[in-house]
Amino acid sequence: MPHALLSRSPRDPSASPVAVRIAVPPAMLATLDTGGEPAQAPLVRHVPLVRHALLRRDLAWRRRRKLALWLVALGSVTFMSLVVALSVLASGRFTSRPDARAGRARLQLQKYAFEAYPSWRASHHGRMCPRSLRELAPYTSTHGPDPWGSPLEFRCGPMLPHGATGLWLRSAGADRRFGTDDDLVSSE
Numbered sequence: 544m545p546h547a548l549l550s551r552s553p554r555d556p557s558a559s560p561v562a563v564r565i566a567v568p569p570a571m572l573a574t575l576d577t578g579g580e581p582a583q584a585p586l587v588r589h590v591p592l593v594r595h596a597l598l599r600r601d602l603a604w605r606r607r608r609k610l611a612l613w614l615v616a617l618g619s620v621t622f623m624s625l626v627v628a629l630s631v632l633a634s635g636r637f638t639s640r641p642d643a644r645a646g647r648a649r650l651q652l653q654k655y656a657f658e659a660y661p662s663w664r665a666s667h668h669g670r671m672c673p674r675s676l677r678e679l680a681p682y683t684s685t686h687g688p689d690p691w692g693s694p695l696e697f698r699c700g701p702m703l704p705h706g707a708t709g710l711w712l713r714s715a716g717a718d719r720r721f722g723t724d725d726d727l728v729s730s731e
Contacts, residue, residue, distance in 0.1 A: 645725075647690045648689045654683045659683035660682075662682040663678060671699065671700050672699030689715065689716075695713065696713040697712045698710075698712075699711070706730070707730050711728065712728065
């Protein structure tokens, strides 16, 4: 029966051996000239194997450390992105300003009055006025409420204000109440 290895665990660096006895069958031990001493397996240097185990452990530790650093960096970048996004939103740079909404409302009123209404009128020969703004929706790309979410008021035919012709539209403006100074009309 061969002798067992006398090495310690290479995973424990404090107990790493410098040499190890190799397994030699008993028949070969008898042939060794030991000079009267009991026959033992010869010592073989184990340093390369220990170094290899230590290098593997060190490499695994470095990989874990590198992964941890990447995760920290990724978390930092994500956090900084969130901070930048919140600061941009808080600054109001990308929020709608009242003057921008007013410009969009004027454009919407003009498209209804000067593009959609004439196109609708050309395709509806017998009628002077649409029943609602929904009838004009196929003729314009801007339909629905004004930029503040209020419905548009429209007048046509005998309901037109003095001096208006065709179709007259009004947006309630930023205060969302008709009849105030911030109202926008299509004839302006």
